[in-house]
Amino acid sequence: MSFIEWDDKYSVNITKIDEQHKKFMSIINELHDALMVDNHPKEVIERIVNELVDYTDYHFKTEEDWFEEHNYSDKEAHKDQHDKLRNQVYKLRDDFAENRIEIDLSVLSFLTEWLVEHILTSDMEYSPYLISKNI
C-alpha cells in the first residue's frame, strides 16, 4: 500500500512540476516499502535517502531557476522554505549515515506532511504567475 498517493488536488497545472512532485511521492513510497521489510539492510535505506536528497535538490532547482528567469515576486520567501528543507534532509542523511538517528515512520510522516503542505500553499501561489509566462 502506498504511503502517499497522488491526487489531482495537488496539481499546479504545470506538467513538469506535477511529474516531479509525483516522482518525489514515489521515492517516499519506496522508502516506506523498504522500511516495512523485516530486518531491512541499512544500505537499502541509505540508497533511497540519498536518492531523496538528490531529487530534492534537482526539483527545487527547477522551480528556483524559473523564479529567477521570470523574476517571481515571492522568490526569496519561497527559496527560504526550500533551503530549510534542504538543510533538514542533508542532516537526516548525515545523521543516519553516522548512526545518530533511525529512519522510521515519523521521518516519512514529516516528509509527506512537508511536501503536501508546501504544494498546497507555496507552490499553488506561483502557479498562475508561471503559467502566465508560458513556461
Ligand SMILES: [Fe+2]
Ligand atoms: Fe517549491
